[in-house]
Amino acid sequence: MTRYTATTADDLAEMLDAIGVDSIGELFERQVPPGVRLSRALALAPGMPEQDVFAHLRDLAARNVSADDEVSFLGAGMYDHYVPALIDMLMERSEFLTPYTPYQPEISQGGLQVMFEYQTAICELTALPVSNASVYEGPSAAAAAAYMAKLHNGRSRLVVSAAMHPHTIQTLRTYAHGYGMEVVEVPMRGTHAGLDAGTTELEAWRAAIDSDTSAAFFAQPNFYGAVEDADALSAAAKAAGAADPVRADGDDRAPLVVCQVDPITLGVLRAPGECGVDVAVGEGQPLGNRLDFGGPSLGLFAAREVYLRRMPGRIAGETVDVDGKRGFVLTLQTREQHIRRERATSNICTSQALNALGAVVYLAWLGREGIVELGELLLARTHYARRQLTAIDGVHALHERPVVREFALRLEADVATVRARCARAGVNPGVDIQALTGREQDRGGLLVAITERRTRADIDRLRDVLAAAVAAEREAVPA
Amino acid sequence: MTRYTATTADDLAEMLDAIGVDSIGELFERQVPPGVRLSRALALAPGMPEQDVFAHLRDLAARNVSADDEVSFLGAGMYDHYVPALIDMLMERSEFLTPYTPYQPEISQGGLQVMFEYQTAICELTALPVSNASVYEGPSAAAAAAYMAKLHNGRSRLVVSAAMHPHTIQTLRTYAHGYGMEVVEVPMRGTHAGLDAGTTELEAWRAAIDSDTSAAFFAQPNFYGAVEDADALSAAAKAAGAADPVRADGDDRAPLVVCQVDPITLGVLRAPGECGVDVAVGEGQPLGNRLDFGGPSLGLFAAREVYLRRMPGRIAGETVDVDGKRGFVLTLQTREQHIRRERATSNICTSQALNALGAVVYLAWLGREGIVELGELLLARTHYARRQLTAIDGVHALHERPVVREFALRLEADVATVRARCARAGVNPGVDIQALTGREQDRGGLLVAITERRTRADIDRLRDVLAAAVAAEREAVPA
Amino acid sequence: MSTSMSPSSDTIFQKGGPGRRAFVCPELDVPAADAETLLPARFRRLEPARLPEVSEPEIVRHYVGISKRNFDLDSGFYPLGSCTMKHNPRLHERVAALPGHARLHPLQDPERAQGALQLMWNLQEALAEIAGLPHVSLQPSAGSHGELAGVMLTRAFHEDRGQRRHKVLTPDTAHGTNPATVTMAGLEVVKLATDAAGGIDVDDLRAKADADVACLMLTNPNTLGLFDQNIEQIAALVHGVGATLYYDGANLNAVIGISRPGDMGFDIVHFNLHKSFTQPHGGGGPGSGPIAVSERIAAFLPTPLVVRREVGAHGAENGASLSGARFDLDYGSAGGAGSRSIGRLRGFHGNYGCLVRAYAYIRSLGAEGLRDVSETAVLNANYLLARLAQLGVAEHLPLAYGELCMHEFVLSGGPMKRALQIQTLDLAKRLLDFGFHPPTVYFPLLVEEALMVEPTETETKETLDAFAEALAAILAEAAEQGPEVARGAPYTTPVRRLDEVAAAKRPVIRQALT
Amino acid sequence: MSTSMSPSSDTIFQKGGPGRRAFVCPELDVPAADAETLLPARFRRLEPARLPEVSEPEIVRHYVGISKRNFDLDSGFYPLGSCTMKHNPRLHERVAALPGHARLHPLQDPERAQGALQLMWNLQEALAEIAGLPHVSLQPSAGSHGELAGVMLTRAFHEDRGQRRHKVLTPDTAHGTNPATVTMAGLEVVKLATDAAGGIDVDDLRAKADADVACLMLTNPNTLGLFDQNIEQIAALVHGVGATLYYDGANLNAVIGISRPGDMGFDIVHFNLHKSFTQPHGGGGPGSGPIAVSERIAAFLPTPLVVRREVGAHGAENGASLSGARFDLDYGSAGGAGSRSIGRLRGFHGNYGCLVRAYAYIRSLGAEGLRDVSETAVLNANYLLARLAQLGVAEHLPLAYGELCMHEFVLSGGPMKRALQIQTLDLAKRLLDFGFHPPTVYFPLLVEEALMVEPTETETKETLDAFAEALAAILAEAAEQGPEVARGAPYTTPVRRLDEVAAAKRPVIRQALT
């Protein structure tokens, strides 16, 4: 017996008796061939009392520098937003925490309604008419969109803006190999300042997209924090990718325009549904989910109506019960693996229901006005931060595009050493761009993210610390 | 409107219209005389968003050195026991956290059953037949027992062992003034070692108790960690306090013997009900409650059957509903202030229901065997610690009585400075006894508490740090 | 979720089996010693405590199960008059749980508990400002504990002047804790009548206010939900005979930032942090009952008090202080607050965990937000009252006194009882079937078949409307179908009406164990 | 708590009112700039998102309310076959919530995330030992993600050897994620028959195992709850044609410390940390699906991997390392694991929060405790099976294959359907009225009217007995009163049987807004 099991000596005797075996061992001896039975104990540390496990995990936690321990400007996909306390409370309620997928709708109305509300919120946010109940996380959501595109139009090329998050591009490449699709990267305009630098190069985008292009991907804002001209990219993709010759039925095989969004920006930024986008995907972590060293979070997935029956993931739908009472069920399950098996629209099963609860509660908490106010605050602080930081000697804007909550700098100094210097002063100035992309053109790049938790005082502190670090570094290593 | 209120502009208009006033202001103008209306805003800091309040409270928390931040041997009434995670979860469930006193039993069976189970657990622990559902906390529980004694036997003296916790003695004095009772303190045997030192002086105890003594109080273990001879104290009190002449009805006016217990010791220590005690009171914090800088916690209160109808506080009782189904109600309410008013057995109303939940869940978690095992572990570690520490030069046992989980030392050095030295090494060696009691005889006294969280390695560290501190102190200030 | 699914009433002691356990004891890491050395046999327990023997999953399922047999504020409207069942922000649970607060030992040295002491000091200041009284003690554990402190302070105040005044005036509408407290503090209750307007009968007061009166205890608005129109005159009368005025702060939610007890002439006020300041009610506590007092009472305050001292460069050195301030526990320095203290009322410093929550609340809302609290509380109560009138409920359940109300109101069930043959108790039980917690019933005592309704500010108009309609529906049901429906209620709760008489006659207050 | 009290199905979008809000925006503490400068109009949102407008109390009450319309593991028995609904220790939530874990940014420098990396490395080691395979990637987000990784690894393995094998063998009892994954990875499913004993039909396997076969995907015990008696022969056959063996770890709870996939001959294993290792199921996730692989597969693993390096005095200097070890993210160093990686499967490093919980579980139980898990899981399943036989349930619901079972078993509802005219669906729905979550139904597909029952090790004998009796009672009820009762069930749930056909025909998948 452990603290989680409950077989008393009497229980054991009665149970073995009922089964008709002499020992638990016999159950295994009669079922597991001797050749594959493990004849020794697992080589694992012995079990521990709860307090010791807690102490050990706390010791490990103490060896991490979390967003509580420094003034952090890290972003690039996951952001240190404030998660209101009521989300913890709700996510920890047994009723939400411990059931599984709502296969029995009569006793799962709570979870199903949460999905339905989540879908509604994501549709509103993206201005797209349909949403699933979430997928794993951001980059794989893009890969799921690629599969949907393949199922939809049968084309074989995926055109991807190089200004997307490198993890998204890498993930798309991994999956595309399985799909038998080719990934074509569209370069972006040189990132070293200039008005349109840092965004997808429209001409190259147009050129890359052809009548075998299944889907075209860009991010808004993109990895460098820059606001893309989404309308132009969408229109160009549709035009360039039209069937050749254009089909009589209006070319419903045209490439899907897939936009990777940062949901927190959608209070102020033109929504995907407002600029010709077919599918919006994105990392949902900013919506009420913790950083958790990268997961679990959730992947957003919304689309135009026509894609509904090819969407991946769970979808909750409204219906009535035998008494005519409103209720919710998992719907369109014929898309899914447990029904459709090898012809499913996705292999996803266990997904991120609890994280989606966090997201919808967060959106309700922010509310209709709040998401706009928050967006405006981020705009203002980001603008301020960018001005403050680019005023530092040896620090330049990597691009001058509009930004919402994150922007890229170029340092005239080694980024790694500058970051280490800042860290010693208790400030994490942001992400080393080149370390993440591996691109030569990104050398010197620093990606700075702003959230509502980073006050003006924090930004001023970053300015001072960064200025000192860059200066010290330039002094130490004369250019 | 704040984030906690919900009056929209339309709501307000409709509501004022229904009431028939023009503004909220009018509601006050018509009801609150102008002379007592505040004509200015309260001088309070402006409100803050949730994240800022959180940040402020976190900053304050960071300015405290908690039991997480040092190796702490502080005790003296509250102890750093490990609180299992399931207690947090249960105490945070809305269903337990947010209702009030179960006045409507039909929709409060959860809370009432918890009280009933708590009472059962405390009866078991104390070996006494009746328990209430808890009172405020430890010392005031003793004062409540004094009131019960007064109501029971109408006598006017309270005899108190000086070896009790100073807060208990002080609280008894405060209340006794209200009760019109006199508090007589019984000295203890000199605390400087010797086999019986550190305990209540039996002869003085016997001498102090007379036929006007309403109740006699001692603590087990006492404030100095020493195990008292509870049987002897009880018997002596009963004998010395018998009515003079002894009444025909068997003297049911005899003084109540009240024992203040440390519940965590009752797995190994003879229970109050096993040594002639009438009433057991005590601080319940060690049972699954946090330190919380001293509260909220709960006060234990159990007694012999005869006192049931004079007990203070809520009591849950079992009954049946109209369908014959088992259920629980608040019972014997005619004792209470809301029914009995000025003749109530106590003025207590809001008490510590949630903390009592923590206590009973903790006891279920420890379980029948666990409370014994824990007691044995504490005995062994405490014994080890006492031996290790008294081996230090300049450190002596204050007494040599058996101890369970806490013991008193006498340092040949200034305690305050020694403690400060230890603190700098990350160890809080315990409570400065004299600082708490104010007694000259306690000079040099250090009270060291052991819990299951303080490992042998911690104790060894305390030994080394204390040895160094005492040595350094003796060097700095030659005796 | 359904009757059949709702767990049984078996207690945790009726579950489990021999040897089951949730606890794993940390290993014995010190040398073993023999039992007699560790604790001689004569001190050892004779019979083991028959605690439950259950696995962790059993504990979780048991308590989660029985929790579902509770109604709670997070699940529905809880207009329990006098109890201020307002929303409990979860932020407060989060901040109270921070290890720096939750795991701070009460005997930590003040220099190493500066955050806690600063919080307490800031809270003292805020409560003083809200009360309009200069000195605060955070020690009392709940309202009635605050009352006890207050009456003892009054007694000490008079005794200090060589007076042994033995009477305490309390209106007949007073909460039970008021008279109970008076007796415990060794004084005598003298009841004051209520006048036709629902306030103190000033003539009765005048007749009883003599040199033996130590104190008048009052809550204002009173338990009828009415602000006493004569409060200034009452204060003058009481002060005139040399007595003090005690303010029972249970109804403070009506007047925060609107009117201050100190400005009304009160000497002593207790706060119920679990009412006006959001400490969750926990099924009956914990609470916290700080008191604020006037200058003339300050010397008698319970100790320790939290004080703030300006320190120079020297004190700031150890890094423990903020902006030159250092916070400390004060045991009553000569002449100052607490210098002739009544003593301690409990161990340590009060219910700090509750103080954290109240402080977070005050910082969240600020002056403006707190005033909005009271404005909205009063608006909601008056709207509900008006809505009940619109629905014709007032015919059977008239307002007991007055026309408007402050944050709560008291209806009389007398006409209902006569016209419809159902009592307030029946109405309350029938409300359970409608998913509402009933109002406080049969209090205050002087109102026939009283129903005391306090909606609080955190409820929406929709909820108030739904509640009003439920009341109207129950009355209509009784009018149309007769009184039996209500008399048999509730029908949909985990248990139905319980036999309280039997429970009290032969009390079974613990699980029989074998 | 009662039907009338249970909240309505109004969504959060149907609540609230204009201007209500829970969020208070932090103040604008930087100089204001004009809108066009901050974000030109052509990039600005045209129509605002119609998010809810609700106060904080409304949010809490709404979601607490609807939560009560869920059945959950903490409230009752949940024998959902293949899902391992075991107790979720709350300790795991506590440790995962520690700021050092929960508030750690995934792009924190490895030197400043040593605790997290050490945890991941320790977990990799433990999972490797449990699987009997040397290399582990923690990246996959759930079981099916692990499967995808696994099939891609297989593909990469063969492609690396210049082979384009396109077939993947899966038994007809396989979980739907297996075939779905195969297609997504660009390979083809070839189904294997099940033999009379419930295992792989070895003859069928022999016939189909050719040089085009990339892989055999198997779970063992399989979805019938049976340990394949021919596993060694199967492995030999598959390896014989140069294919790999993939182990679907969903059923690992039967064999931890008893039998290891690696020792059975599997090359790739995925774990479901949300099944065998207590990550709470969350209403359908999050999960985590780490994979363990053999040496020959290691080079293709997704990156980054977590590695441990011994460092000398120099590296230890900065205080970030423990006992001379430093942990790092490795993107595939030459020749080693990940050196010819299939690439990334997602952002960042996997579902770290789930890893924390699984690690806490493994440290809590250790080798002995984990073996007890599987022993008890198998004991409980066999006991429940035996108890059903004792109660005569087996007559109508016979075990589909075999006599004993591992951690779960599959009953056939065929005889019940014929004798009593109720289907497995009816039985499942009627169970709801008895307070139980039904078993998995209609899976695996080859069993007629299948009921797949997995009690898990954390249930008590009392619970198993009660469940067996409920099944017996439902059958008796059908025998005595006819099939209508069960066919009309459930009766006591918040809603009754729902029209799924209508839902799919005209999908309404979001709240209509005005």
Ligand SMILES: Cc1ncc(COP(=O)(O)O)c(C=O)c1O
């Ligand atoms: C008017 C009034 N006074 C005093 C009290 C007593 O407060 P507490 O329950 O905190 O002791 C209450 C609480 O119910 C009350 O309503």
Ligand SMILES: Cc1ncc(COP(=O)(O)O)c(C=O)c1O
């Ligand atoms: C046998 C089997 N394989 C695979 C899976 C898929 O795992 P996941 O849901 O974690 O993707 C499941 C889960 O339901 C399963 O039962």
